[in-house]
Amino acid sequence: MKMVLTYIRNAARSAWNDKLYSTFYILGMAVAFTLIILLLTTAKLVRSDARPFVNAENEIRLGAWFTDKNGDEIDGIETQDIERFVLALPGAAGYSISNTEETLVFANGRVRMASVGFVSSSHFEINEFDFVSGRPFTEDAIPQAVITKSFADRSFPGDPLGKKMTIQETEYTVVGVVQDFSFLQNPFEKVVIWVSDRYNKFMPSYGECYSINILFDKKVPVNEMQENLKHALTQYYQAKGIDVDIRKDDVLTLQEAKFKYVGGNMFNYGAVAILLLLILIPALNIMTLSSAKVYASATEVAIKRALGATKWQAFGQIISENVLLSLIGYVLALIFVRPVISLIDRLLYTSRNAVSVLSGISLDFSVSAVTLILALLFALVSGGIPAYRIANKNIAAELKGRDL
Amino acid sequence: MIELENIYKVFSTDEIETFALNGVSLHVRKGDFVSIMGPSGCGKSTLLNIIGHLDTPTKGTIRIEGTDTGHMTDKELSRLRNEKFGFIFQSFHLIPSLNILQNVELPMLYSRENLPSKEVRERAVSIMEKVGLGSRMKHFPSQLSGGQCQRAAIARAMMAHPHVLLADEPTGNLDSRMGREIMDLLLELNAEGMTVVMVTHDAALAAEASVMVTMNDGKITDVIKEAKQ
Numbered sequence: 001m002k003m004v005l006t007y008i009r010n011a012a013r014s015a016w017n018d019k020l021y022s023t024f025y026i027l028g029m030a031v032a033f034t035l036i037i038l039l040l041t042t043a044k045l046v047r048s049d050a051r052p053f054v055n056a057e058n059e060i061r062l063g064a065w066f067t068d069k070n071g072d073e074i075d076g077i078e079t080q081d082i083e084r085f086v087l088a089l090p091g092a093a094g095y096s097i098s099n100t101e102e103t104l105v106f107a108n109g110r111v112r113m114a115s116v117g118f119v120s121s122s123h124f125e126i127n128e129f130d131f132v133s134g135r136p137f138t139e140d141a142i143p144q145a146v147i148t149k150s151f152a153d154r155s156f157p158g159d160p161l162g163k164k165m166t167i168q169e170t171e172y173t174v175v176g177v178v179q180d181f182s183f184l185q186n187p188f189e190k191v192v193i194w195v196s197d198r199y200n201k202f203m204p205s206y207g208e209c210y211s212i213n214i215l216f217d218k219k220v221p222v223n224e225m226q227e228n229l230k231h232a233l234t235q236y237y238q239a240k241g242i243d244v245d246i247r248k249d250d251v252l253t254l255q256e257a258k259f260k261y262v263g264g265n266m267f268n269y270g271a272v273a274i275l276l277l278l279i280l281i282p283a284l285n286i287m288t289l290s291s292a293k294v295y296a297s298a299t300e301v302a303i304k305r306a307l308g309a310t311k312w313q314a315f316g317q318i319i320s321e322n323v324l325l326s327l328i329g330y331v332l333a334l335i336f337v338r339p340v341i342s343l344i345d346r347l348l349y350t351s352r353n354a355v356s357v358l359s360g361i362s363l364d365f366s367v368s369a370v371t372l373i374l375a376l377l378f379a380l381v382s383g384g385i386p387a388y389r390i391a392n393k394n395i396a397a398e399l400k401g402r403d404l
Numbered sequence: 405m406i407e408l409e410n411i412y413k414v415f416s417t418d419e420i421e422t423f424a425l426n427g428v429s430l431h432v433r434k435g436d437f438v439s440i441m442g443p444s445g446c447g448k449s450t451l452l453n454i455i456g457h458l459d460t461p462t463k464g465t466i467r468i469e470g471t472d473t474g475h476m477t478d479k480e481l482s483r484l485r486n487e488k489f490g491f492i493f494q495s496f497h498l499i500p501s502l503n504i505l506q507n508v509e510l511p512m513l514y515s516r517e518n519l520p521s522k523e524v525r526e527r528a529v530s531i532m533e534k535v536g537l538g539s540r541m542k543h544f545p546s547q548l549s550g551g552q553c554q555r556a557a558i559a560r561a562m563m564a565h566p567h568v569l570l571a572d573e574p575t576g577n578l579d580s581r582m583g584r585e586i587m588d589l590l591l592e593l594n595a596e597g598m599t600v601v602m603v604t605h606d607a608a609l610a611a612e613a614s615v616m617v618t619m620n621d622g623k624i625t626d627v628i629k630e631a632k633q
Contacts, residue, residue: 006513017501303497306458308486308514308564311478396459399497400449 029329117191134176322383411464439613490561551582
């Protein structure tokens, strides 16, 4: 313990004595670790079932159109047939319908173009939206709306619950506010306002159909879900005299859709490649910087060895400075990551009133832990090699000021 | 106390081999003050480094207090350096980022004695007062004269209560008055029972030792015992 405290004290003293080196080291690390945290977080969002789409593995979204055997577009399942269709589907545990429209929203004296989802109230049952305040809307009362927190912050500073907004000449009362989520979690859900499908004046005037989000029982294997759905769709269109061509892409689970549209294995391999580069580039630069500093301290290390330090004690004293600086860089990265996410999110925004790539991203414990391990690994890699060489140098030769 | 038998040290390059030590044997007894003299490049510093286990011989046997050190691990050698030897170098080799007190305390960091910090501090203060640096403890090496730095180096060498002081040209970087003071300090320590082995160019200082060893071309050419006048 005494030795460890001495390592820390010496490392801090050495870092303080060489402020320029320490500043470059820490800033380099902070930037690299910020990007690593960002990358790991986005990769995790794509790969995992984070809220609100916790059922991504057993939820299938049927689109609003299909193609027949001639390759011609045909309408999706008609609204009045949806309930019967799903009830007859083996393994189905629930469903919601949705239609997303970019439309004008009048709120708090301002007009905004926003992405509005006309959905059935069951949408809040099959997906686990994280309610910051309020509740899901009900369909049997006055028109109600659920909005995302970022939209609420922009449109209704203070308490948004009970506030009014108008869409397609219908006035809605805000009854719920949900936490933002990322586009990476569900490429189909870009909505910041949810209202009941019964007030949807876009339908059926455009001749389109609703998309259907079907939740299957967790026990049903993915293949079986998809085969059942293909069979049911084929039968549905056969009854209408249409020879439909249902492809694999038409019945993807939400998880498969994320991989297909947001990035699957290519995304992950790419992420790993970028991650390695992000570590490698500063690692090489800082290794050079670190090597120069360590080699400059070779005589000091030799003196300590002469006074009784073992090779490992000498190694520990050198490496402790790298560990200390890397940890400071890591802590700064944890502090920087939120403002950086916010900044990148603003740069990526096509519309401030739709779900963006990074909206709702929060710092995850496992990502922080993995990054901490990477930080320590980096300290060992960047400082370890020169430290090992210095600790193993011939003491007499080093004290004499020359190498043999 | 220190027995060297047939020690060779060869520095090799692709083309030539240089015999820095060529079959040296030496016996240092407890309480001796041994001076090693000789022309530049004769191997006297190499011999001192090998005695202090800062370097390894190419061939030969070293016994410290009866123990053959030839097969010792790095940890055992480090312990040996910490507990048996105190080193004094021509260029002091104090750590510039530490103050004099911290420099003097440094050997205790690696010591098995594991003394509480307070006792380490008390011992360091006591030794520094003994070498005349009681008022310079918080100074950094760059703020002291050469003589004061060498006194600090001697204090550091004494800190872990070594059995032998190994001094490589301890007066080499000092003027004659300072050199005299350092020599007097070493003689005083020897008089208190400390074994001292000192490399020097200065024949007058060498003559004050109890054993005067003369070297040439990597060999001991003469040993005069009870040389002290």
